[in-house]
Amino acid sequence: MGKSLQNPLDRxxxxxxxxxxxxxxxxxxxxxxxxxxxxxxxxSLSELADTLHVSRASISTNARLLEQLGVLExxxxxxERQDFYRFAENPYARLLESxxxxxxxxxDHLTQLMPHVDEAGPDAVSRVQAMREFxxxxxxxxxxxxxxxxxxAPRIMRAANEDxxxxx
Amino acid sequence: MGKSLQNPLDRxxxxxxxxxxxxxxxxxxxxxxxxxxxxxxxxSLSELADTLHVSRASISTNARLLEQLGVLExxxxxxERQDFYRFAENPYARLLESxxxxxxxxxDHLTQLMPHVDEAGPDAVSRVQAMREFxxxxxxxxxxxxxxxxxxAPRIMRAANEDxxxxx
DNA sequence: TCAAATATTCAGTTTGAAATGAACTGGGAT
DNA sequence: ATCCCAGTTCATTTCAAACTGAATATTTGA
Numbered sequence: 586m587g588k589s590l591q592n593p594l595d596r597x598x599x600x601x602x603x604x605x606x607x608x609x610x611x612x613x614x615x616x617x618x619x620x621x622x623x624x625x626x627x628x629s630l631s632e633l634a635d636t637l638h639v640s641r642a643s644i645s646t647n648a649r650l651l652e653q654l655g656v657l658e659x660x661x662x663x664x665e666r667q668d669f670y671r672f673a674e675n676p677y678a679r680l681l682e683s684x685x686x687x688x689x690x691x692x693d694h695l696t697q698l699m700p701h702v703d704e705a706g707p708d709a710v711s712r713v714q715a716m717r718e719f720x721x722x723x724x725x726x727x728x729x730x731x732x733x734x735x736x737x738a739p740r741i742m743r744a745a746n747e748d749x750x751x752x753x
Numbered sequence: 754m755g756k757s758l759q760n761p762l763d764r765x766x767x768x769x770x771x772x773x774x775x776x777x778x779x780x781x782x783x784x785x786x787x788x789x790x791x792x793x794x795x796x797s798l799s800e801l802a803d804t805l806h807v808s809r810a811s812i813s814t815n816a817r818l819l820e821q822l823g824v825l826e827x828x829x830x831x832x833e834r835q836d837f838y839r840f841a842e843n844p845y846a847r848l849l850e851s852x853x854x855x856x857x858x859x860x861d862h863l864t865q866l867m868p869h870v871d872e873a874g875p876d877a878v879s880r881v882q883a884m885r886e887f888x889x890x891x892x893x894x895x896x897x898x899x900x901x902x903x904x905x906a907p908r909i910m911r912a913a914n915e916d917x918x919x920x921x
Numbered sequence: 922t923c924a925a926a927t928a929t930t931c932a933g934t935t936t937g938a939a940a941t942g943a944a945c946t947g948g949g950a951t
Numbered sequence: 952a953t954c955c956c957a958g959t960t961c962a963t964t965t966c967a968a969a970c971t972g973a974a975t976a977t978t979t980g981a
Contacts, residue, residue, distance in 0.1 A: 593869040600862045609775045611969060622880055623873050640971050677887045694768045701761040705791050712790055719845045722898060730894045779939060808941050813958060
């Protein structure tokens with residue numbers, strides 16, 4: 586059978602699920618994230634399990650994962666015992682931070698390799714060095730992007746952002 | 754038993770294998786890439802299958818994948834019938850291109866969603882718009898980084914690069 | 922303190938991708 | 952033309968991660 590791909594909102598949620606897998610997140614985490622981008626929340630675990638048709642266990646696990654990543658936040662709803670989650674106000678700086686951490690790990694691996702790579706000849710040294718430079722630049726670039734989405738300093742970047750092309 | 758984690762070079766190759774999985778590539782593709790970063794090549798398929806202890810089929814498939822991504826190049830070795838691969842001179846621009854394509858796909862999903870998201874309320878519209886802006890900036894940022902590693906225009910960027918901090 | 926409601930953990934199952942071996946294809950050399 | 956060698960493709964197996972249901976823990980309210 587397969588769920589209705591008709592509804593554009595649902596389709597988007599599924600697309601996000603697929604996309605999530607591509608960068609190493611569980612599919613359900615992606616679907617959750619997609620759902621919250623559209624619907625915002627707050628929503629309870631049971632509610633989410635219901636609408637996304639997955640077990641409450643999976644929702645619990647993946648919601649906490651997204652909370653960890655800064656995408657979701659737990660909020661209290663007055664008079665309710667359940668936990669509620671909602672889309673974080675500005676998850677983007679956090680997301681970039683995770684990304685930078687991954688890049689940094691790779692750079693570390695390359696750096697640890699450096700003292701031993703001369704065994705493999707002088708070309709090896711320059712190949713590794715070139716790759717280190719690539720990761721270094723990639724990290725700088727992402728960090729710079731991070732500041733643009735950092736709540737702590739939004740006013741400073743505002744002017745610079747306004748110079749860039751507006752989206753439709 | 755598990756292979757020798759003792760040798761720093763081999764360890765690095767394995768680390769690269771793990772890292773590859775994190776961004777959606779097969780482990781063997783990562784190990785191949787790691788091996789070529791260190792050893793450069795050219796190396797034949799059988800040679801690679803031997804040293805990495807995997808089937809020739811896997812090597813074939815994954816080497817072609819990496820060729821597709823611009824990480825490896827096929828080269829002819831005079832007097833040899835086998836195919837040889839070597840690490841591409843400058844794979845970085847290509848790698849970024851693939852990355853940008855992935856980001857662009859997500860941006861497209863968000864754009865397709867736009868005309869329908871008002872069903873979910875005004876907050877939904879601004880959430881989606883905010884995310885679109887994030888992806889748009891991320892793409893711009895990666896594209897700009899790309900030009901720094903693009904063979905076609907290395908001289909133009911050289912001066913700008915020299916302003917940035919040098920690596921140890 | 923107990924009972925009810927909810928969240929988390931965990932062992933087991935399912936699933937899908939990755940890896941393999943074997944069959945197939947193609948391209949030279951003899 | 953045929954044999955050989957290397958690469959690719961494909962059906963099958965393997966394996967790791969995701970997901971689930973049930974058990975456990977935790978929290979809240981009486």
